[in-house]
Amino acid sequence: MPLQDKYRIAILSAYALALHGFEALLPSPVPWLRFGISNIITLTALVMFGFRTAMMITLIRVVLGSIFSGTFLGPAFMLSLGGGLAGTIAMGAVLSISRNIFGPVGLSLIGAFFHNAAQLFFAYLLFIRRIEAVLFISPVILLIGTLTGFANGLVADILIKNLLKNEQDSIQNVARA
């Protein structure tokens, strides 16, 4: 792995972890509702630096985030890991098929959907074991996930546009010098 990639992964993971920690402080009407704002970083990394970088960031965020919140290797960690991996893999797969069909918003929606689907699946396997309870809650989670995914996608879109613009500006500056 090139050195530059390591730096990128380190700094982006730090951003993702900070957002993850910040999110835990936000008041929420129901404890399981989370906005998933750290997915903004995953998505930005995926679009700009590729799947491997995004995957590393997700893994680092989930593992370190759970260590900081004291849930490492617990059942909540399994849900978090399953959801994080499923969301990142789904977004990476869609992006690898085509870069033009879906923009960041669409990718974020897909990521949110697969994140929630995986979490529901693991929740069913690990704790609930009652399919009607899972079916009962899934439309609520799908709706919330779609709304938060949409908002995160918009933020990621703005972030990516600005980062690309900065990159082009710096390239032009280098060329001019």
Added chain:
Amino acid sequence: MKKAIRNTTIADRILFLLLIVTSIAGLVYTREAFSLGSDVLVEVNGKPVYTLALDVNTEISIEGTDGRTVLEIKNNKVRMREADCSNQTCVKQGWISKGTIVCLPNNIVVIVGSRSKKDIDAITG
């Protein structure tokens, strides 16, 4: 933010609408199909005495601290039909489908609540 919304591709918008429509349809459907129903909880002197299903028609008499009352459940509604007390407030309250009926002289509280479990299994990080 407006610019970002304008930047979305057609597929993005279709996906968004599709997910919203699916989830709302699912929401309506599951509320109809898997209605968990409500329970009628009867407490006497602060202790739970009976838990009854709201969708099963029954009639029970409850021994309060100062006499007895008769609770009737019919068509997903509850009422206190008779009470051995002077003010008859609980009887006058009539049929309810949610909320509480309180019979103060007898220390009886009837609570109609959702049967869904409110406990949390875990919070993911």
